[in-house]
Amino acid sequence: MTAKENALKIILFDRPERVTSGPPIYQLCYQGCNHEGFKGGGDGSPVGSQWIDIWGTVWHKIHDGVMGLPKGYPLSDVKNIKHYKFPDPNDERICKKIYQMAESFQDGDVFLGGSHRDTLWEKAYMLVGMDNMAMYFLTEPEFARDVLHGIMDFQLGIAEHYIKIGIEFANLGDDLGTQLGLLLGPNIVNEFLVPEYKRLFDFYKEKNVIIGFHSCGNIESFIEMFMMLGVNVLNPIQASANNLDKIRAVTDGKMALQGGVSSAVIMEGPIRRIVDEVRFRIKQLGQNGGYFCCPDQWMPFPKEHIDAVYQAVNDYGQYPLKD
Secondary structure (H helix, E strand, O other): OOHHHHHHHHHOOOOOOEOOOOOOEEEEOOOOOOOOEOOEOOOOOOOOOEEEOOOOOEEEOOOOOOOOEEEEOOOOOHHHHHOOOOOOOOOHHHHHHHHHHHHOOOOOOOEEEEEEOOOOHHHHHHHHOHHHHHHHHHHOHHHHHHHHHHHHHHHHHHHHHHHHHOOOEEEEEOOOEOOOOEOOOHHHHHHHHHHHHHHHHHHHHOOOOEEEEEOOOOOHHHHHHHHHHOOOEEEOOOOOOOOHHHHHHHHOOOOEEEEEEOHHHHHHOOHHHHHHHHHHHHHHHOEOEOEEEEEOOOOOOOHHHHHHHHHHHHHHOEOOOOO
16 A cells, blocks of 8 residues: 555545554645745744745744744734735746646655645734734724635635646644633634635535645634534644544544644653653554644654654554554
8 A cells, every 4th residue: 555545544534554644745835835025035034034925924033943923914904904915826926836846746655735824814813913813803803804805815816726736635724722722712713714714625625635734722622613614634633732532532533633742742752751652642543544643743853752753653553553
C-alpha cells in the first residue's frame, strides 16, 4: 500500500496498514498566504523587519523562529471599509505563484494540496484588530459581516485557481480556542463564521476535495460544527487544552484527527517519556484508523526528541496495534 493510499484509508477509517504523522502533501500557496506583501516580507523575514502585506496590514518581526505580528490594521475604523479594496485573487501578482509551484509538482505518492491559511476569523482580526473585531461583532454586526464576506470572496477566488490546477486536498484554518476555553462564543461563530465557512466548504465538497482544518486551543465545543461543515482531518487537537477521549468518542468513524502528542512532553523529554506519550496517543486515538500521530504544536524541539516521536510512530503504529 502506498503512503497516499494508506493516508486515504486513515481518513476514511478503512483499515489502514499503519499510523503515520500526516498525509503526504505537496502544498500550493498564493503570494500573501504566509503574510507576504507584493514586495516581500512574510514569516521568513529577519527580526526587526517591518512590511505591509497584500491586504494592507502592517507587520513587524520581533522574535526569531516564529511568524511576525500585525501592528497596523487597515479596517480598524469602521468607516474605512467604504474605501477599502479587498485583494483580487486574480491579480497575477497574487495567483501567479500557485501556477509556478504547480509546475514543480511531480505526480506521485502525494496529494496535491492548496493552502487557505488564516481562512476567515484570523484574517478578519488581522485586518481589523482582535479587540476591535470582537467588539464589532456586537456593536457593528453589518460591518463584521461585510469584512467576513469580503475575505471569503477572496478565498473562493483562490479556490478556483487551486481547482483549475487539480488539487485533491485543501488546508483551511482558524484558531478558535485558547488554552482554557473558547476564543469566540458559539453564538458568534454560528451567526457570523459558519455561513461564510459553508461557502468554501460546499465549493470543495462538490468537487470531492479532502478538507483539513487547523484550529488551536480548546475546541471541544466546535467538534460537531467541524463535522457538519465537512472537515475530513482536524488538527492539532492539543492534549493540554482538550479532553481527547471525548473528542475521539464523538469523531470516531466520522472525522480523522491529527496531532495529540503533547508538545510539552516532546520539549522536556526524556526519550522514554516521549515514546510512552506516542504509544499512549496511538492507542487512545488510533484504534480504528482516523488518526495521524504528530505533535500538538510545532516548536523548536531538540532534534533527538522530535526524531524519537517519528521513530515511535513507526515502531508502534503498525496495525494491528501492539499492546
